[in-house]
Amino acid sequence: MKIIIVENAAVGSHKAYNLLVQGLQTQARVLGLATGSTPILLYQEMAQSKLDFSHITTINLDEYLGLGPNNPQSYHYFMKQHLFQFKSFSKNYLPNGLAPDINQELQRYDQVIADHPIAIQILGIGQNGHIGFNEPGTSFHSQTHCVTLSSSTRDANARFFPNKQAVPQKAISMGLFSIMQSQRIILMAWGKDKAEAVSQMINGPVTEKCPASILQKHPHTTVILDSAAAAKLN
Numbered sequence: 322m323k324i325i326i327v328e329n330a331a332v333g334s335h336k337a338y339n340l341l342v343q344g345l346q347t348q349a350r351v352l353g354l355a356t357g358s359t360p361i362l363l364y365q366e367m368a369q370s371k372l373d374f375s376h377i378t379t380i381n382l383d384e385y386l387g388l389g390p391n392n393p394q395s396y397h398y399f400m401k402q403h404l405f406q407f408k409s410f411s412k413n414y415l416p417n418g419l420a421p422d423i424n425q426e427l428q429r430y431d432q433v434i435a436d437h438p439i440a441i442q443i444l445g446i447g448q449n450g451h452i453g454f455n456e457p458g459t460s461f462h463s464q465t466h467c468v469t470l471s472s473s474t475r476d477a478n479a480r481f482f483p484n485k486q487a488v489p490q491k492a493i494s495m496g497l498f499s500i501m502q503s504q505r506i507i508l509m510a511w512g513k514d515k516a517e518a519v520s521q522m523i524n525g526p527v528t529e530k531c532p533a534s535i536l537q538k539h540p541h542t543t544v545i546l547d548s549a550a551a552a553k554l555n
């Protein structure tokens with residue numbers, strides 16, 4: 322893992338943007354995208370750039386079960402709001418939170434990932450060490466799966482909903498095995514609430530108790546932290 326520590330999220334997001342541009346210049350054609358507050362400044366920079374993404378395919382990590390693209394709390398809506406309304410891509414893939422047959426949807430998404438190997442995967446990290454919606458205890462061998470969200474994740478994400486009760490109980494997430502197949506990973510983390518998870522991810526044992534710890538085994542991962550998120554590193 323390469324670790325980059327910067328003073329704040331704006332500087333860190335700019336570093337991530339530069340890595341992305343470098344990747345695109347070296348023929349990256351498929352981007353894996355994350356949602357949540359962490360990548361917002363990166364997406365802003367992408368949206369305001371002169372970059373042409375019309376030949377780029379994107380594949381998102383996750384979606385709440387039961388929420389469709391027009392629901393303002395869905396991750397599909399989030400992507401439209403922060404990036405897709407500003408930039409056209411060849412194709413944007415997201416899990417369908419309204420799929421009538423969930424098993425079929427999980428298979429469809431695995432096929433999407435198999436057909437479009439991810440060149441650069443953008444990640445945030447949850448306070449409990451989750452990546453995507455892969456909660457502690459998720460198998461390192463997992464592919465796309467249906468997840469029951471932990472109470473702490475629903476607490477953390479309640480800020481985007483009227484209250485915690487409104488946060489869906491379940492989500493569809495790309496699995497840890499699939500994330501690990503990405504050629505290159507850029508994980509960003511901002512703020513003191515991420516410091517413990519970041520420390521476990523980097524210095525802790527590789528264990529399914531901290532899903533992000535599997536990234537210690539990935540050959541091309543860059544972790545970009547602000548000083549608060551890096552505060553518990555030795």
Ligand SMILES: O=P(O)(O)OC[C@H]1O[C@](O)(CO)[C@@H](O)[C@@H]1O
Binds near residue numbers: 360448454478
């Ligand atoms: O960026 P945030 O909002 O802190 O969320 C952290 C992580 O949680 C998720 O939003 C899922 O809860 C991930 O997609 C994200 O990486």
